[in-house]
């Protein structure tokens with residue numbers, strides 16, 4: 001099973017930016033922890049971070065036919081980007097959106113996620129642990145999708 005991990009703008013600044021909100025862990029440290037738990041479950045992760053909306057759209061499009069699901073923190077683009085939402089809808093893969101902070105507890109402009117409307121589910125407010133929760137949920141969802149597909153194939157061949 002292969003999962004694309006897509007990180008939006010300013011998440012490369014984790015560990016430096018607003019530590020009272022996002023904590024002290026760097027993005028590399030978060031990714032190392034994710035890798036360790038993914039390996040235990042035979043899950044392969046592909047990491048990507050960009051500060052540019054179009055690059056994130058391109059990366060999501062590349063997911064079609066190459067990975068089984070997407071774990072994404074679109075960061076500030078969550079609140080603004082119809083283009084990223086459309087890309088998630090277009091590839092139609094199981095997708096979990098993660099936010100480190102609880103966006104519902106923050107400024108009003110952060111309380112709506114446009115991109116979440118295209119995602120399978122959202123995890124928000126659990127700190128970096130949210131990525132771990134996202135990975136567990138996404139792995140489960142993908143396993144269920146694969147099981148349904150296998151059942152359909154078996155029924156067609158019968």
Ligand code: DQA
Nearest residue numbers: 010075076098099100101110
């Ligand atoms: C964030 C929340 C966003 O509002 C913010 O712009 C981010 C990070 C989070 O992970 O809590 O950059 O997505």
